[in-house]
Amino acid sequence: MTELPAPLAVHLEEFAEHLELQGGRSANTVRAYTTDIRSLLEHLESMHPGARIADLTLDVLRAWLAAQVTAGAARTTLARRTSTARTFTAWLVRTSRLDHDPAARLVAPRAHRVLPAVLRTDQARELMEAAESGAAEQDPVAIRDRLIVELLYATGIRVGELCGLDIDDVDADRRVLRVLGKGNKERVVPYGVPAAAAIEEWLLRGRPALVRPTSGPALLVGKRGGRIDQRQVRTVVHDAVTAVPGAPDLAPHGLRHSAATHLLEGGADLRVVQEVLGHASLATTQLYTHVSVARLRAAHEQAHPRA
Template sequence: MDTALPPPLAVHLEEFVEHLDLQGGRSAHTIRAYTTDIRTLLAHLEAGHPDARIADLTLEVLRSWLAGQVTSGAARTTLARRTSSARTFCAWLARTGRLDHDPAARLASARTHRTLPPVLRADQACEVMTAAEAGAREMEPVALRDRLVLELLYATGIRVGELCGLDVDDVDTERRALRVVGKGNRERTVPYGAPAAAALDAWLRTGRPALARPDSGPALLLGKRGGRLGPRQVRTVVHETVAAVPGAPDLAPHGLRHSAATHLLEGGADLRVVQELLGHSSLATTQLYTHVSVARLRAAHEQAHPRA
């Protein structure tokens, strides 16, 4: 039980987290975020009601909690997520009879500003991959792995969590395709090209056997000690390799996903095909990359055209 909260409130948080875990379809990261959000909400409730019970959770309490977040400088995306967390929690409370009504039903959502993500130019992406390939020429296991990490992220546009979750059996080398399990446990097939295939072959033949241990399991990508490679290590690999390319923006793994989507659309790929490749549930999310492409075209036009 959460000792930071009084028992009457902590028990509801504990049972809510169990519900999220059993319900499935949410990642461990999402569950942690919801847990943190609701813990702060219940702490806010306790601060205003010394003997607080869950029945004291009202629309006014929710609004004052969010207002406090605004005052403390929380970003719009954070406010939107916390509003979503509160709605999910309150709906669960009402549905399970812990509250006689849903106080969050009339809670307004914070509108998020969709910003254009930084992306590599096509030539910069080639430089990144060339640098990774050059580092792998000595056939050192870690260098072979790092090359494959970069090739797969850029070739497929998969998320870092999806990459780290890949098993050896998820790779179809004949069709050059990955079986990827994305958000909501939705499964999709994502193709990759010849450079990624070459990197994968070198890794499976030379790199992985050198790092594998009896307890490595089926993980495709391994760390230095033989365990499954984690997102933090992938972020380090991407950041350090991209940083070595002059003029390239500072990117995390998601930046390679953005770059892959942008370059696919600039190359003439259909929007719905890109949606399927990226695993977006909504086409509106994929359409963000069309705005990125237009912005890049406008910037090039303004730089090159004499009457721009």
């Protein structure tokens, strides 16, 4: 990674501090924003050696995005980086570091909304049964892995939210989780009887075998006792899904997609699903209605004689 000149580095550091302290962004979001802005400032320096922040113009922004296109960046990536750049330049103007906003006229291609891959309900059932079967061996890691797939599917929470859960976030009596989502917004998410059984088994037989004095209150821990990280969870989900014949290769977010789709197919109200998933906008949740319609259409075309 190229080291930024001090005049540019100070703006990046203070922008990251602003996101953390005033923007209420999660650590992952702050990391993503600062990575994008570092890339922008490195591009600025390459165009204008010895540049200062006042040299950040619309032409520089466009050249930066063009370089992303040349490098093969996806439309979704370009859309995200454009949004990040707008956030950064607006902050520069608010803090009197720039006189005008160079990103005000910056346009990026709209991201294609791709329907996410989801499990069928029978595949989800097979996945949970396979995870439960593995946990029956009483291996603490297998017990934990069962809980991971159960909770992701039962609640539809994000992988970062799962990793951030503490023991006290579990309300076993009411069968709900207290989840800290994007923007440090807290919500309560229910879970069912199978997930409750998985939690109980983990707390009784799994976690005590892995926990260390340094584990703290983390609900889910790794083999060495530290709080489990997202990379480990992705591996667990990938390995679990490969055991289900015909199932798409899903990341943890795929179980979130599956949970939302199955809730809507089961008759849940769209706004209830929005609350469960922690979406700020109902439009985001509506994507899952498109998934359900697409699945219905595919089934109709396959089964109906006059499709």
